[in-house]
Amino acid sequence: MQRLARQWQRHGTRVGFVPTMGYLHEGHLCLARVARKRIGNSGKVVVSIYVNPTQFAPTEDLSRYPRDLKRDLSLCRSTGVDVVFVPADAGMYPGKAAGDFSTHVMEENLAGRMEGAARPTHFRGVTTVVAKLFNILLPDLAVFGAKDWQQAAIIKRMVSDLNFPVKIIVAPTVREADGVAMSSRNKYLVGNLRPQAVVLSAAIKQVRAMVKAATKPISSTRLRSLVTKMVSAAPDARLDYVEFFDPKTLLPQTRVTHGSHVALAVFIGKTRLIDNGRL
Ligand code: PAF
Numbered sequence: 001m002q003r004l005a006r007q008w009q010r011h012g013t014r015v016g017f018v019p020t021m022g023y024l025h026e027g028h029l030c031l032a033r034v035a036r037k038r039i040g041n042s043g044k045v046v047v048s049i050y051v052n053p054t055q056f057a058p059t060e061d062l063s064r065y066p067r068d069l070k071r072d073l074s075l076c077r078s079t080g081v082d083v084v085f086v087p088a089d090a091g092m093y094p095g096k097a098a099g100d101f102s103t104h105v106m107e108e109n110l111a112g113r114m115e116g117a118a119r120p121t122h123f124r125g126v127t128t129v130v131a132k133l134f135n136i137l138l139p140d141l142a143v144f145g146a147k148d149w150q151q152a153a154i155i156k157r158m159v160s161d162l163n164f165p166v167k168i169i170v171a172p173t174v175r176e177a178d179g180v181a182m183s184s185r186n187k188y189l190v191g192n193l194r195p196q197a198v199v200l201s202a203a204i205k206q207v208r209a210m211v212k213a214a215t216k217p218i219s220s221t222r223l224r225s226l227v228t229k230m231v232s233a234a235p236d237a238r239l240d241y242v243e244f245f246d247p248k249t250l251l252p253q254t255r256v257t258h259g260s261h262v263a264l265a266v267f268i269g270k271t272r273l274i275d276n277g278r279l
Contacts, residue, residue: 001085005138014043017139017166018081019130022049023066027174027182029079031143034171036080038141047076048085048133050092055125066187085137092132105131105162107154110250114243114263115150115274126151127158134164141167145174147181149263149276153250173275175201181275188271196234196268200275203227203242207262211279217255220244223262231266240265240272247278 008015016035020028028047035045049072056062069086076084093101104124110116111123134142144152152170159168174182179201180194189197207223224242231239244253247261256262256279263276 001083001087002136002138004083005136008044009138014039015137015139015141016043016045017133017137017142018045018047019133019142019144020047020049021051021065021184022072023068023184023187024049024072024075025174025182025184025186027145027147029075030174031145031171032076032079032081034169035141035143038143038169043140044082045080046083046085046137046139047081048087048137050085050087050129050133052092052125052129053089054093054128055122057119057121060119061185061188066184085133087136092129104128105158107157107161110150110154110157113150113245113250113252114241115265118240118265123151123154127154130155131158131162131164134159134166139166141169143169143171146170147173147183147275149247149261150250153248173277179205181273183273185271185273189268193236193269193271196237197273199231199234199237199268200264200266200273201277203230203264204262204275204277206230207256208277208279211256211258211260214257217257220252220254220256223256227262227264231264234268236269238267240267244279 016039018031018035032045032047051065053062073084095101105127106124107127116123156168159166178198180197227242228239231237242264244256245261253260260279262279265274
């Protein structure tokens with residue numbers, strides 16, 4: 001893959017990259033369309049499909065993470081993706097089992113809060129694999145989804161701090177008709193769990209409406225208790241965190257106003273979902 005990417009680079013062919021963990025849905029395909037639009041028809045759009053083990057904690061869902069490569073390839077083909085890069089663990093982390101993989105990329109400011117606090121090893125795995133993918137693919141631009149707002153902010157910081165010559169584009173979250181953010185993990189929501197997933201987007205909507213109607217900033221404590229109440233009304237839902245913050249710095253805000261950002265993580269049964277939005 002790197003050889004091919006270098007050939008493209010030598011010939012002046014620009015590359016738009018969409019990193020994914022597969023089990024593609026409309027959200028991923030939108031990212032690929034954004035990449036195509038930005039890179040043009042003379043450029044190459046590359047999608048990577050790799051369920052990166054280093055961003056999962058041992059207690060998480062690595063082994064049961066949904067996979068369907070045949071379907072993914074067909075979706076990529078019909079979306080006009082030029083190349084699908086599907087590395088194997090042995091290619092990405094050779095020698096890891098024997099302890100011979102010992103270099104990591106770690107963002108040390110933005111990665112400590114929210115998802116980073118709930119999943120302490122997660123972002124180290126993400127930044128490491130994304131740095132590796134950038135070095136393999138040499139993309140001119142890479143597109144990430146706004147659903148993983150914190151991830152996108154961390155990747156932007158990594159790119160700026162480490163001088164990766166790649167432009168990061170953040171594309172809007174794609175939602176199901178009922179407002180649930182598209183996610184490969186929605187597949188886990190069977191039976192009466194699926195309707196309960198609406199609580200995340202409903203909470204964002206409710207908070208947004210309150211902030212819009214207010215004439216002055218609202219305290220995060222008040223909004224947090226509103227969200228807690230909404231989530232606990234769903235029988236199988238459990239709030240992991242809800243945070244109000246500045247969308248650029250990710251710093252928490254105690255006084256929430258127009259332009260603030262909210263992010264939350266909620267367990268629906270055993271499935272942990274995240275969502276966020278601008279207020
Ligand atoms: O957002 C994801 O799907 C993953 O975190 C990513 C960026 C593909 C890295 O494994």
